[in-house]
Amino acid sequence: MSTEAPDADSYLSTKRWFARYPGLGAPGIPVEPFISDEHFHLERQRLWPNVWLMTGRAEHIPEPGDYFIKDIPPLNASLIVVRGRDRVVRGFHNVCPHRGSQLCWEKSGTRGSTTAFKCPYHGFTFDLEGILRFVPDEENFYGLEKQRMGLAAVATDTWEGFIFVNFSPKPAESLRAYIGEIGDGLAGYPFHEQNYQYSYRAVLNCNWKLLVSSFLEGFHVRALHAAGLRRFVSKDNPYSHLDFVKLLGKHRLISLYVNQAATPTTVADIAFSRYRKLITPVGGASGTAGASTPSGASALNKFLIRNIFPNLQLNLVMGGWYAYQFWPLAVDKVLWETRMCFSKPVNATQKFFQCYARYASRDNLMEDGKVTEHQQLALKSGVIKKLVLQDEEIAVQHFNKVVEDYTHPQGV
C-alpha cells in the first residue's frame, strides 16, 4: 500500500460511501418521482399517513387550554394541537363532526388558549380532551351518540419537546422508536431554553423532495454558494467532501467541514467576537447561548445536518438551532417553513449576533430555493430520466430511496 495514499476514511479520498451501503444500489435515482402526479398521489396514500410529523414545540403550549393550529398540506388536514387539563398534549382534526366546519379558522401556526372548542357554525362544543360536551337543540337529532362524536384524534407524542403526530390509526412504531439513533446525540439539548423563534415562510415551485435533497450534500457549496460560502471551503477539500455520513434507517446525518482558517468578514467578526465574550464559560449561567452539541463536537469546525424522515431537518448552530420543514402542496409546489431559534436575547450584542446568524444563513437558503425551482422546470421537460449522483451525494440517494420504501414497498 502506497504511503502516499490518503486514509480510506479521509475526505482526501474518493468513492468512500456507496461501497459501505450496498443496499442502496448503484448511484443514481429516477426523475419520475419528482414530476409525476401519480407518484404524488402514491405519497399521499402510502407515505404521509404512515410517518411521524413534527408540528411544533411543547413550550408553545405550556398551560392546559393552550393550543396551536397546524396545517398538514399533503393530507389536506388542519390540526388542533392542545394541552389538556391533565397536561397531556393531544392532536385533533380541526373538523366539527356535525357538518364539517372547521372549529378554528386561524391560520396555521396561530397559538391560542381556550377552555373549550365551540364550533362557530352551530355551537357544538368540545372540551380540551376532544369530547363532545354540548349539542345545541339536542332533542332534534336522531339517534345521536354523543360519545362517538368527539373530535377525531391523531396519535400525538413528544420527543425532546418536539410535538409529533401520526395519522395512522395504529402507528407502526412509537415516536421514540421511529426517531431511533438519530435522536441520540440530541438527548438533553436545551431546545426549550432556546425558544426565541424567528420564522420564515417560502412557497417554491418545485417538488418537496428536490428541496430536501438540496440540503443533503456539501458538493454544491463551492459553485452555488460561491460568493457567500466559498471562503469556508478549504483548499485541500474544494468540493466539501463530508467528514462523515450516517444512514440511520429512515434518517440521515451528514457532517460538513467548515474551514477554520477562513478570514472572517468585518461584520461577522464583530458579531462573533462580541458574542464569544458573552459566552466565555462561567459555569451555572442561565444555560443560554453557546451550548456546544451534546456530542462534544466543536460547533466551529464541523456542521451537522440532521435529516429526520420525511420532512424535518434539524441543525444545531452556535447558540441555537434551526429547523426546516418541507410540506408538499402539489407535485411541483412546496411550502418551506424555517425556524431559527435562540435563547431570548437580553442585550444588543445578543440581538446583533442573532441578526447576523440569521441573515447570513438566510442569504444562502435563498440561493438553495432558487436553484430547485430551475431544477423543477428542467426536469418537467422529461428530457433526462435519471439523476446522476456522485459518491458524496449518497444521502440524496438514501432519502429518495426511503420515500420509495413507502410508495413502492418491496418494489411493488
Next chain:
Amino acid sequence: MTATGNDRRLPEGFGDLEQFVEVWALAEEQQRMQRRWSSSMEQIQHFYDAMAPQVERALNFLDGRDIEALSPSESRLLYLTYSLVEVANPVEVYHRPASSHALPPDRFAPVDPL
C-alpha cells in the same frame, strides 16, 4: 415623506448617522430586506462605510440600556445596526445588492412564529 427633526434623532453622540435614519432605521426585517434589494450599490456602500466603523460603539451604548425598554432614538440606533447586517453580505461577499441567483425577499418572507 421626510422625517422631521424628532423622527430622525439618535442618541447623543451618534448625530453623524442621523442622515441614514429615514432610509435604514427600519423596524422590520422584511422592510430591511426590501430596502437592500431595491438600493443601488452606491447607496449601500455609503451606508456601510459610515455605519461599520460606528457599530461597536453603538452596541456598547445599547448594551448599557434596557433592551426591553429602548427609547425611540435608541430603537432607531438598534435598527441601524440590523441594517448594517443586512448590507454586510452585499458589500463583503456579493459585491452587489443581492446574489444574482437568489429568491427575491417576497419569496422568503419573515413571518410570525410558525
